[in-house]
Structures are given as C-alpha cells and as structure tokens.
Amino acid sequence: MAGVHSRARRPQFFYTTTPLPCPYLPGRTERKIVTELTGADSEALHDRLSRAGFRRSHNIAYSPVCPGCRACIPIRVRAADFAPSRTQRRIAQRNAGLAARITPARATAEQFALFQRYQQGRHAGGDMAAMGFYDYRAMVEDTPITTGIVEFRDEGGRLLGACLTDWLSDGLSAVYSFFAPEEERRSLGTQAVMWLLEEAKRSALPYVYLGYWVPESRKMAYKAGFRPAEVLLQGQWRPLAEAGALPTAPVTVG
Numbered sequence: 001m002a003g004v005h006s007r008a009r010r011p012q013f014f015y016t017t018t019p020l021p022c023p024y025l026p027g028r029t030e031r032k033i034v035t036e037l038t039g040a041d042s043e044a045l046h047d048r049l050s051r052a053g054f055r056r057s058h059n060i061a062y063s064p065v066c067p068g069c070r071a072c073i074p075i076r077v078r079a080a081d082f083a084p085s086r087t088q089r090r091i092a093q094r095n096a097g098l099a100a101r102i103t104p105a106r107a108t109a110e111q112f113a114l115f116q117r118y119q120q121g122r123h124a125g126g127d128m129a130a131m132g133f134y135d136y137r138a139m140v141e142d143t144p145i146t147t148g149i150v151e152f153r154d155e156g157g158r159l160l161g162a163c164l165t166d167w168l169s170d171g172l173s174a175v176y177s178f179f180a181p182e183e184e185r186r187s188l189g190t191q192a193v194m195w196l197l198e199e200a201k202r203s204a205l206p207y208v209y210l211g212y213w214v215p216e217s218r219k220m221a222y223k224a225g226f227r228p229a230e231v232l233l234q235g236q237w238r239p240l241a242e243a244g245a246l247p248t249a250p251v252t253v254g
Contacts, residue, residue, distance in 0.1 A: 012045065016065060024217040025071060034062040042144040047169050053232045055211055056166060056175060058142040064212070072212035074232040075223050075240070076171065077193075079200035079208055083227055091187045092194060097155045100195050102165075105147040107137035110159055114178060121181025139176070140164060150195065152179070152188065161188040165196065171207030172200050193226060 014035045022028040037046055037059045046061060053074035054061040064072045084092065112133050119129040131139075140149065145166060152161035161179035165172055174196055179188035196208045213231060214220035223229070229240040 022066070024214045024220055025069075028066070028069060028071075030064055030066050032062040033065045034060050037061055037144045043146065043169075046145050046166070050166075050168055050173060050209060051170070051237075056143070056145070056173070058138065059144050071214050071216055073214070074209075075211070075213040075229055076207040076209045076237070077197060077226045077229045079171070079197045079206060081228050082194075082197045082201070084194065085225065085227075088190060088194060088225070091190050095152075095186055095188070095191045098152050098160065098191065099154075101151050101153070102199075103149045103151055105140050105143055105149060105164070107133070107140040109133070111140075111149065111151075111162055112136050114159055114162065114180060118178035118181055147175070150192065150199075152192065152195075160186070161192055163192045163196065168205075168207075168209070171205045171209055172196050173209040174211065190222070190225075197226070 012035060014033050017032045017034060019029040019031050022030045035049070037056065042059075046056060049061045049063075050056075052063070054063045056062075066072075115131075115136055119126065119131070123129055140147075143166075147164065147166050150163045150165055151159055152163075153159055160183055161177065163177040164175040166175055167173075174193060177189055177192050179186075179192070193208065193210065200206070200208050207230075208226075210223045210226070212220065213223045213229075215224070224240060227240070230237045231240050231242075232238075233242065
C-alpha cells in the first residue's frame, strides 16, 4: 500500500490486488493496482489517472501491474484527426438510420434486458452473464464523476445498443458497450466508437479513450483499427505506429 498527496493534501492510497486468471490471455494471471475515487477532487484525480493509463469501474480506478507481462496497452484515438477505414465507412452507412441519445447514468429495465441478451449471446459463462439488475444498476450508477449512457435506437425506437461513457476534461472514455447480438451485421460496437469520436470532435475534446489494446487477444485487438491512435508506452503517449507490428485480427467489433 502506498500513499501520495493530491492537490488538496489528502493522501491517496493505492492497493495491489491478489492474482486472478487473466480475462484476455488464457493461462496467464492478472494483478491490478487500484485506488478509490472519492471526495471533491474525484473528477480531477480521474482525469490524471486516465492520462496515466488507468480505467474506471464503479468508484475504483485501476491499472494492470502483471509481473512479467505488458500485454495490456492503454490506447486513445485523436478525435479531430479520425479517418475511418473503408470498412468503417460501410458500417456507418449501414447504421445511418440509428438515432443516438445521451442519457443520464440511470439503469433501466430496457437497458438491462439488452445487457442480458448481449451477455448470453456473446459472453455466456462469463462473470457478467450472471449479473442481476441490481449488479447492473451498480455498474451504471456507482460513479463519482460525470458519466452517461449513449443509447442507440433504430427507426422504430427499438434499443439496439448502449455505451456507458465517462466525460473527461480531455475526452470521452468508453467504459462498457453492449448491443443486440442478433444485429451482428451492423457492427454496433464499432459504430458506438465512431459516434463517440464524432461527439468528442463536436465538443472540442481531443481524445476518445478505449481502454486497453491487447494485440494478442482477438477480442481486444480491434481497437487498433481506429486511426490515428496513440498508446501509452513507458509513461508517454506515442503514435500507435511506434508500438511495433500491428495485430492481424479483424478491426471491427459487434
């Protein structure tokens, strides 16, 4: 356990978790460094930690500190310079009729029903597949910072996707996305990221934070498909091209 002082001179404590199975790479274990986001300076602390490669879950900020492994690389996309690929342009055309709306961080039964379908269709057997409504509500509503849910609906008003999103001083952070598994052809996960990039650009926010790029994990490698991207290497944000060979996995999700 270590303590550092914030601008308000309040000690900020960081803890290291016990080893658990890695959710991305079979046969490996993960450890995280975590700290609580509380008090009046939560927003400012979250901003600083996000720029340092941390992510948020509930009122906790965390970063992987796995011994001997650096597979999880923080990644963010420069919104103003985003240039969609040919595949991404086709996805945008396919979803031209979708309406996006920013809603408060309040859990609804409609969202939860979609969340359950997504978990059963995409992650059956995973920990989140067993979540009940109150677990889902905690995931959405237990936030000490500015958070919302972006809902995506079709022309008939049917909820097809949602993205839990944090607002930072320098961008948007995609916390968790879920969507209708039967709408696979729409690639709604990719569509959600492209919408966040457009919204960041409209709001004059420079970045969209996508969490961790894991080149060795097929389900996480898609994040490198949003260009131009920056990755956090040795404490500095650098262009993705400096990270070495790009993954060969498909660069669309959902």
